[in-house]
Amino acid sequence: MSTAFRTQVVAVVDRDLRRERRRGDVLWVTIPFGAMALFLFPLAIGTDSALLQRIGPGLYWVTVMLFGVLISVGRASVETQAQRDAASLLGLDPAAGYVGRSISAAGLLIIFEVILGVVAIVLYGFDLIGIPWLIATLFIVAIGLGLLGSLAASLVGSSSSGSALVPLLVAPLAVPLLLGATQAYEGLRLGDSILPWMLLMAAVVLVAAIAGVLTARPLQES
Amino acid sequence: MPAATVIELSDIGVTAGTTPILRGIDLEVVGGEIVGLFGANGAGKTTLLRLIATLIRPAAGTGIVLGADLSGDDRYDIRNRIGMIGHVPGLYPELTLGENLRFAASVAGVPADAVETSLEAVGLLGAIDRQAGASSHGMQRRAEFARELMIERDLLLLDEPHSALDKDAVELVNGLVGKIAANGGAAILVSHDRDRVVAIADRSVELAGGSLR
Numbered sequence: 001m002s003t004a005f006r007t008q009v010v011a012v013v014d015r016d017l018r019r020e021r022r023r024g025d026v027l028w029v030t031i032p033f034g035a036m037a038l039f040l041f042p043l044a045i046g047t048d049s050a051l052l053q054r055i056g057p058g059l060y061w062v063t064v065m066l067f068g069v070l071i072s073v074g075r076a077s078v079e080t081q082a083q084r085d086a087a088s089l090l091g092l093d094p095a096a097g098y099v100g101r102s103i104s105a106a107g108l109l110i111i112f113e114v115i116l117g118v119v120a121i122v123l124y125g126f127d128l129i130g131i132p133w134l135i136a137t138l139f140i141v142a143i144g145l146g147l148l149g150s151l152a153a154s155l156v157g158s159s160s161s162g163s164a165l166v167p168l169l170v171a172p173l174a175v176p177l178l179l180g181a182t183q184a185y186e187g188l189r190l191g192d193s194i195l196p197w198m199l200l201m202a203a204v205v206l207v208a209a210i211a212g213v214l215t216a217r218p219l220q221e222s
Numbered sequence: 223m224p225a226a227t228v229i230e231l232s233d234i235g236v237t238a239g240t241t242p243i244l245r246g247i248d249l250e251v252v253g254g255e256i257v258g259l260f261g262a263n264g265a266g267k268t269t270l271l272r273l274i275a276t277l278i279r280p281a282a283g284t285g286i287v288l289g290a291d292l293s294g295d296d297r298y299d300i301r302n303r304i305g306m307i308g309h310v311p312g313l314y315p316e317l318t319l320g321e322n323l324r325f326a327a328s329v330a331g332v333p334a335d336a337v338e339t340s341l342e343a344v345g346l347l348g349a350i351d352r353q354a355g356a357s358s359h360g361m362q363r364r365a366e367f368a369r370e371l372m373i374e375r376d377l378l379l380l381d382e383p384h385s386a387l388d389k390d391a392v393e394l395v396n397g398l399v400g401k402i403a404a405n406g407g408a409a410i411l412v413s414h415d416r417d418r419v420v421a422i423a424d425r426s427v428e429l430a431g432g433s434l435r
Contacts, residue, residue, distance in 0.1 A: 004331060011328035015314065015321075022316035022353070085277055086312030086366075090329040090373070091302030217298070221279065 005096050012092075012100025017107065019078070026071055026108050034067040034112065035119045042123060049125060056124025057185040063120075064113055064141065065171070065178045071112060072105040072149020073166040084220075094216035098150055102212065106139075106146035113138045130188035133198075137181050140201045144177045145170075147208035154212070154219040176204045225252040228288060228377055228408040229274055235282030236269055243269045244432045247283070253406040256399055258419040260412075261429035267412045268308065270429060271379045274410065275306045288376055302330055305375035309382045311362040315355025319346060319365045322354055323372065330373045340372040341365070344394055360386040367395060376407040383411050384418050396422050 020026060041059050042052055087097065117138070121128065128134065152169040180201035187194035227250060234247040244266045251257055261267050272278050274287055276297040285292035288300040313322045323337040341347045344364040354362055363386055370378065383395050399409045399422060413419045420426060427434050 007331070008329050011325055014328075015317065015325045018321060019314055019316040080310070080312075082308050082310040082312040083314060085272070085275070085306060085308065086326075086369075087329065088277060089275060089301050089304055089306055090326050091331075092329045 005093060008093055008096035009100040009103065012097055013104045013107070016101060016104035020104070020108060023078070025074055026112060030067050030071055030074075031112055031115055034063055034116050037063050037067070038116060038119050038123055052124045053126045056120055056126040058182050059124070060116065060120040061141075061178055061181045061185075064109075064116060064181075065145070065174050067116075068109050068112060068141070068145045069149060069167050069170045069174060071108050072102075072145045073153055073170060088220070094220040095213045097220075098154065098212045098216040101150040101153075102143070102146040102209075104146075105149055106142040109142035109145055110138060113142060127189075129185075130194075133184065133188055133194060136198070137184050137201070140198070140205060141177050141181050144201060144205045144208060145174060147205060147212055148173045151208055151212040151215070154216065173204075173208075176200055180204075225254050226406065227251070227286070228253050228255070229410075230286040231274075231283065232285070233283035234273065234280045234285050234292075236266075236273055236278060237281045238269075242432055244273070245282075246433050249427065249434060251408045251410065253408055254403050255425070256403050256409045256411065256423045258411050258413065258416070258423035258426035259429060260414075260416060260419075260426060265429040266432045267429055268381060271306060271308075271381060271410065271412060274377075275304050275379055276301055302373065303376040304379065305370040305373065305377070306379040307363065307366045307370065307381065307383065309385070311354070311359070311366060313354040313362055313365060316353065318351050318353050319357060319361070319368075320350035322365060323369055326369045327372060332372055336372045340368040343371055344368045345390065358386075360388065360391065363387060364391055364394075367391075367398060371398060375402060376405075378402050378407065378409040379412075380409065381412045382415075383413065384415055385413075392418070 148170050152166045156165045180197040184194040184197040229249060229251040231247050231249040234244060236244040259267055273280060276287060276292060280292055288303055290296040290300045320337060324334060327334055327337055338347060341350055344367055346364050346368060349361060378399060384392050402409055411419045
């Protein structure tokens with residue numbers, strides 16, 4: 001990775017995080033709604049604590065996926081055509097833009113996951129087992145969702161119908177992450193090997209990263 | 223020695239889906255030239271600017287800008303030599319004017335201290351910490367001109383360059399355009415304010431119905 005590429009990635013991450021800090025979409029909208037969703041599940045299925053403890057991790061990951069898609073997509077869709085043109089004419093490498101947007105989305109997703117994780121533990125009372133693996137899962141899912149959201153946003157471009165399409169595009173692509181995250185927790189709980197599930201998630205991350213970098217330039221033109 | 227050709231468009235066509243936006247465009251602009259581009263709303267002026275800026279590909283014809291083929295991959299290499307200010311600001315409204323320029327400087331590989339120098343040149347140093355979204359349209363345009371001052375451009379494309387600007391800022395814009403032309407670059411100014419553009423342009427072209435005349 002060249003210095004210029006790295007400098008551009010850092011500039012994009014810095015820009016996106018500053019914009020998010022001022023907009024507050026994740027902090028003031030997505031996190032409270034995600035927490036509300038976690039709060040509503042027990043109201044819908046009853047307060048059987050054993051049941052909640054059993055299905056809590058799954059509900060947590062479903063919530064992370066659905067709201068996480070909105071976070072990762074939101075990063076990419078807040079850019080106007082004029083802003084994209086200006087960035088292109090600064091010489092911004094489309095691949096650096098993709099990587100930078102994905103990293104900033106992943107950073108926000110990790111904050112989202114941690115806060116929702118605390119809420120889920122309080123509400124559902126499930127055990128924290130295999131903490132290093134859980135932390136690794138949080139990171140892999142955040143990076144995967146960040147990459148997939150940025151890729152999907154690039155795919156559909158800036159059309160008004162596009163911003164509605166992106167979450168629909170990302171959600172199915174994120175299914176392996178959901179499956180991997182829930183099954184990894186289940187494996188830890190039962191003492192089974194979780195390596196296949198970690199590898200599945202890592203593969204999604206790898207494929208999304210390669211696809212995003214390789215298609216960044218043609219997608220910018222389309 | 224004859225001036226180098228900066229823009230050379232030959233029988234260029236651009237479509238949006240199946241709708242033709244530009245057709246049969248022939249245009250040559252040489253270094254040192256300032257060209258006024260006029261036309262009614264919807265004539266295709268902005269599309270022509272974006273095409274010359276290498277941001278869209280031609281559907282027909284051939285185009286060379288700063289030595290790069292508009293249909294080839296080498297056009298990516300010349301993008302940071304082209305400055306474009308559209309009628310919609312390209313700044314990030316959540317960022318301050320200073321942060322916007324610092325982002326531009328980082329991406330373009332310009333030293334960070336150029337930010338303050340260029341903001342001072344457009345009279346905005348005192349507003350460096352003001353959010354772009356909370357700044358007037360005129361201030362945002364000044365900040366965009368500061369960005370163009372900061373990065374050395376060989377081709378400047380300006381859409382309504384004088385709109386929302388006071389007299390001092392208009393002189394500043396004209397000075398920037400003149401400087402680029404004096405250094406062997408070129409500028410195209412799109413405007414409805416014909417008199418102001420004609421006063422600084424070497425020649426003018428008219429775009430009507432997607433064709434130049």
